[in-house]
Amino acid sequence: MELNEPLNQAEVQPEAAPRPSHWGELRGWVRDLLIASGLALVIIVFLYQPVKVEGTSMTPLLHDQERIFINKFIYKYEAIQRGDVVVFWYPRDDKKSFIKRVIALPGERIEIRHGRVFVEGHIVEEPYVPPQFADASNFGPMRVPQGEYFLMGDHRSSSNDSRVFGPVPEDKIYGKAVFAYWPMERFGAIPAFADQSK
Numbered sequence: 001m002e003l004n005e006p007l008n009q010a011e012v013q014p015e016a017a018p019r020p021s022h023w024g025e026l027r028g029w030v031r032d033l034l035i036a037s038g039l040a041l042v043i044i045v046f047l048y049q050p051v052k053v054e055g056t057s058m059t060p061l062l063h064d065q066e067r068i069f070i071n072k073f074i075y076k077y078e079a080i081q082r083g084d085v086v087v088f089w090y091p092r093d094d095k096k097s098f099i100k101r102v103i104a105l106p107g108e109r110i111e112i113r114h115g116r117v118f119v120e121g122h123i124v125e126e127p128y129v130p131p132q133f134a135d136a137s138n139f140g141p142m143r144v145p146q147g148e149y150f151l152m153g154d155h156r157s158s159s160n161d162s163r164v165f166g167p168v169p170e171d172k173i174y175g176k177a178v179f180a181y182w183p184m185e186r187f188g189a190i191p192a193f194a195d196q197s198k
Helices: 022-046
Strands: 050-053 068-069 085-089 097-104 107-112 115-117 138-142 150-151 173-182
Touching: 085 115, 085 150, 097 107, 138 150
Parallel strands: none
Antiparallel strands: 050 068, 068 173, 085 097, 085 173, 097 150, 107 115, 107 138
16 A cells, blocks of 8 residues: 655644743833933932023023933042033022032132133133124132132123122032933033024
8 A cells, every 4th residue: 555645754843932922022111211210320320410491591502491401420530620611509508409510610810801701811712602692891810719610601791600690619510411301402412502603
């Protein structure tokens, strides 16, 4: 008798892997979401903090009601530099925060003549101050105390800054402006100064 099926030619189909249940998939998504949220919270609490800019003293770099992130950790590992845009507790009211630019460092002699800033007798080039926001004020000369910083807004004719309330102690400076996130057209790293060609 003949067999139509050749010997040893049987096909073997591998068994399909069991599909995960919808509950298992949902549980995985929830777990991943909780981990991501936890990491985001740690980053925001310990490294970055969202803040809202109020006022026009840092125009055109930062606009009124703009939302930005500040790095709260950076000055634990590097020194505050001239030109940094920093957030600090207002010296006359610790419940308020201000944002300004570092102009003179501890121990430096600062003077402002008809709106031009001089540090240690040398003029400071300030591309972040557009001509329409400059003023013709005079200040000083004064020596910035050790451990303090002289801070000014970029919109010189509309800024309450160290010309009014004096130098700011280092321990009141708690962050550096690093990233804008709202409105969306402003999204991105905060540059040293605004591009005036746009």
